[in-house]
Amino acid sequence: MSTFVVAPILTALFTAVTALLLHRRTRLQTAASLAGTVAYAAAVGVLAWRVALAPDPVGATTYQVGGWPAPFGITLVADALAAFMLVMVATVGVASLVFSTRYVEAPEEKRFYHPLFHFLLVGVSGAFLTGDVFNLFVWFEVMLMASYVFVVFYGGPQHTRAALRYVALNLVGSALMLLAVGGLYATTGTLNMADMSRRLAEPAAYGISVEPVVGLSALLLSVFALKAGLVPFQFWVPSAYRAAPLPVTAMLAGATKKVGIYALVRLYFTVFAAAELPVSLPLPGVDGGSPLAFFAPALFLMAVASVVVGGFGAVDADSFEGVLAYSSIGQIGFIAIPVAIGAAASSPALRRLGVLAGLVYALNHALAKGTLFLTAAATRSAVGTSRLEDLGGLASRSPLLGSVFLVGALALVGIPPLSGFFGKFLAFDVAVRAEAAVAVAVLLLGTGLTIAYTTRAWNRAFWGQQSAAVGAADVDPVQAAVLVGLALTIVAVGVGFDPVYEFAEAAARAATDRGAYVDAVDPADVETGGESA
Amino acid sequence: MTAFGLAAVVGGMFAVGTFLLLRRDLVRVVWGVTVLSQAANVYLLTMGGIVLGMGETVPVLAHHGGEPPQTADPVVQALVLTAIVISFGMTAFALVLSLRVYEENGSLDLSKLEGDA
Numbered sequence: 001m002s003t004f005v006v007a008p009i010l011t012a013l014f015t016a017v018t019a020l021l022l023h024r025r026t027r028l029q030t031a032a033s034l035a036g037t038v039a040y041a042a043a044v045g046v047l048a049w050r051v052a053l054a055p056d057p058v059g060a061t062t063y064q065v066g067g068w069p070a071p072f073g074i075t076l077v078a079d080a081l082a083a084f085m086l087v088m089v090a091t092v093g094v095a096s097l098v099f100s101t102r103y104v105e106a107p108e109e110k111r112f113y114h115p116l117f118h119f120l121l122v123g124v125s126g127a128f129l130t131g132d133v134f135n136l137f138v139w140f141e142v143m144l145m146a147s148y149v150f151v152v153f154y155g156g157p158q159h160t161r162a163a164l165r166y167v168a169l170n171l172v173g174s175a176l177m178l179l180a181v182g183g184l185y186a187t188t189g190t191l192n193m194a195d196m197s198r199r200l201a202e203p204a205a206y207g208i209s210v211e212p213v214v215g216l217s218a219l220l221l222s223v224f225a226l227k228a229g230l231v232p233f234q235f236w237v238p239s240a241y242r243a244a245p246l247p248v249t250a251m252l253a254g255a256t257k258k259v260g261i262y263a264l265v266r267l268y269f270t271v272f273a274a275a276e277l278p279v280s281l282p283l284p285g286v287d288g289g290s291p292l293a294f295f296a297p298a299l300f301l302m303a304v305a306s307v308v309v310g311g312f313g314a315v316d317a318d319s320f321e322g323v324l325a326y327s328s329i330g331q332i333g334f335i336a337i338p339v340a341i342g343a344a345a346s347s348p349a350l351r352r353l354g355v356l357a358g359l360v361y362a363l364n365h366a367l368a369k370g371t372l373f374l375t376a377a378a379t380r381s382a383v384g385t386s387r388l389e390d391l392g393g394l395a396s397r398s399p400l401l402g403s404v405f406l407v408g409a410l411a412l413v414g415i416p417p418l419s420g421f422f423g424k425f426l427a428f429d430v431a432v433r434a435e436a437a438v439a440v441a442v443l444l445l446g447t448g449l450t451i452a453y454t455t456r457a458w459n460r461a462f463w464g465q466q467s468a469a470v471g472a473a474d475v476d477p478v479q480a481a482v483l484v485g486l487a488l489t490i491v492a493v494g495v496g497f498d499p500v501y502e503f504a505e506a507a508a509r510a511a512t513d514r515g516a517y518v519d520a521v522d523p524a525d526v527e528t529g530g531e532s533a
Numbered sequence: 534m535t536a537f538g539l540a541a542v543v544g545g546m547f548a549v550g551t552f553l554l555l556r557r558d559l560v561r562v563v564w565g566v567t568v569l570s571q572a573a574n575v576y577l578l579t580m581g582g583i584v585l586g587m588g589e590t591v592p593v594l595a596h597h598g599g600e601p602p603q604t605a606d607p608v609v610q611a612l613v614l615t616a617i618v619i620s621f622g623m624t625a626f627a628l629v630l631s632l633r634v635y636e637e638n639g640s641l642d643l644s645k646l647e648g649d650a
Contacts (some may be wrong), residue, residue: 138615148626175569176573178574
């Protein structure tokens with residue numbers, strides 16, 4: 001029982017409320033918001049240090065909300081996986097908020113921007129830390145509620161249209177998630193993830209049947225894929241990403257999308273993997289075992305489709321952020337491919353390696369895409385537009401913007417010594433070890449498409465004659481400093497990859513080691529079972 | 534019998550919700566989403582099942598003697614309460630969005646909102 005587990009959520013919540021109370025005094029509000037973000041990063045740092053990074057880490061730690069023991073109360077669990085995701089979000093979050101102080105400047109915009117930003121952080125941190133399936137739903141809603149408002153933030157007709165699509169889809173997604181949660185409760189008799197994992201491992205002892213879990217987990221797969229923006233649930237992504245303020249889009253692509261990936265990994269690898277199914281289907285690649293065997297082919301197909309759709313969409317996009325929005329559909333595919341291969345693997349080592357590769361790629365995507373979206377934001381505030389046809393010659397006008405874009409784009413492609421190289425390398429490594437020729441081919445195709453669309457954006461926006469708008473552009477020094485900081489982080493992660501790898505490996509171990517997770521939560525034994533329905 | 538009744542109600546609500554969701558009129562779409570989330574709530578309630586209340590599960594019954602009445606699972610009711618509050622907020626937000634769409638386009642017909650969103 002340790003309070004440091006709940007600290008990130010409380011810090012962000014406190015900052016959000018403070019910023020809301022100070023909405024009439026924008027200077028003070030901005031200061032409070034900046035201080036709150038630093039405090040959030042510190043809280044995340046302490047959590048990650050205690051749980052995973054310290055020489056003698058304590059491992060998974062729980063916080064029982066309200067002092068109610070698991071499985072009756074809500075349990076918050078900080079393990080290496082949650083810590084890894086939180087560190088990723090905190091890095092992008094600090095950069096994005098500092099950047100926003102010079103990007104969102106009109107007082108009436110500032111007023112609600114800062115509280116909403118912190119509410120987004122509250123939702124994201126809660127989703128990473130919770131150990132309760134229904135509570136996960138609640139944190140999703142908190143996160144979505146803030147992101148809905150960000151999509152309509154500028155209040156133009158195109159923003160309303162984007163929000164309409166985004167809201168309607170996510171409301172249906174929420175209803176589906178409720179169905180899945182209710183079904184899981186009826187089947188297993190618990191909402192606590194650790195308790196569920198334990199019950200699924202010994203269905204006979206608790207009098208539950210595991211077959212319904214396959215269908216219910218498929219519902220959850222579609223909900224999480226919607227959050228992550230995997231094909232065929234990707235069509236909200238481009239319009240929503242173009243509508244939201246660009247620093248927030250950096251957060252949406254860097255953080256909220258990763259919540260979908262995190263939830264997939266957490267629920268499938270830590271919880272549902274426990275179940276053993278007697279059935280065997282006459283489908284290629286599906287042969288009973290755990291629900292993971294059913295999950296793997298579905299996720300693999302979605303990931304492959306995402307890489308293709310996102311890649312071709314990005315090649316065809318007409319604005320800077322349009323390229324990046326489609327690119328993030330493709331990149332989520334890159335994250336999901338090793339995860340799917342890991343899910344299909346029978347050996348624990350390969351399964352862990354699959355999750356590890358997905359996590360490293362997710363970190364790279366958060367950093368690179370955060371940098372690129374903020375570069376697009378800096379371009380828009382300096383030039384006044386981000387349409388590729390109106391840009392040109394940016395690199396000669398502002399070599400700094402050009403170099404930062406180059407670092408972000410090369411990290412996306414996967415050039416050493418940047419962070420992207422290891423993400424790509426591990427993804428290929430997993431595909432080759434699993435002897436999945438299709439996966440290798442798709443990864444190669446996706447990499448080719450990444451090179452194509454980043455090159456196209458570079459040629460149109462940064463090379464060539466300076467356009468009239470670009471000729472008068474000046475990059476704000478604070479924005480430039482944030483961009484340089486992020487670019488240096490990408491280089492640092494790539495050059496000093498060893499500690500990052502160890503952290504990611506601890507996270508992958510935490511995701512796949514069900515026993516340790518159940519022991520950490522240690523839910524009390526209850527004599528109910530799911531037969532009551 | 535109750536189970537069949539509830540199953541029919543939940544199924545009917547999902548059908549109506551899906552039908553409304555696919556309409557062109559935006560207000561009907563919002564109604565569709567609302568009916569869908571209510572259907573999910575009714576479904577959640579049925580998932581708790583109906584069990585015989587005992588002194589151990591419902592402490593107040595232990596002190597009131599007599600035949601304890603049948604009680605429903607309180608956990609799902611807590612879940613439904615939370616879900617109702619969330620869907621209330623979301624419905625309000627969706628209605629405000631519809632109002633915005635009407636102000637901007639003078640129409641609630643979704644087929645007239647085409648364009649690069």
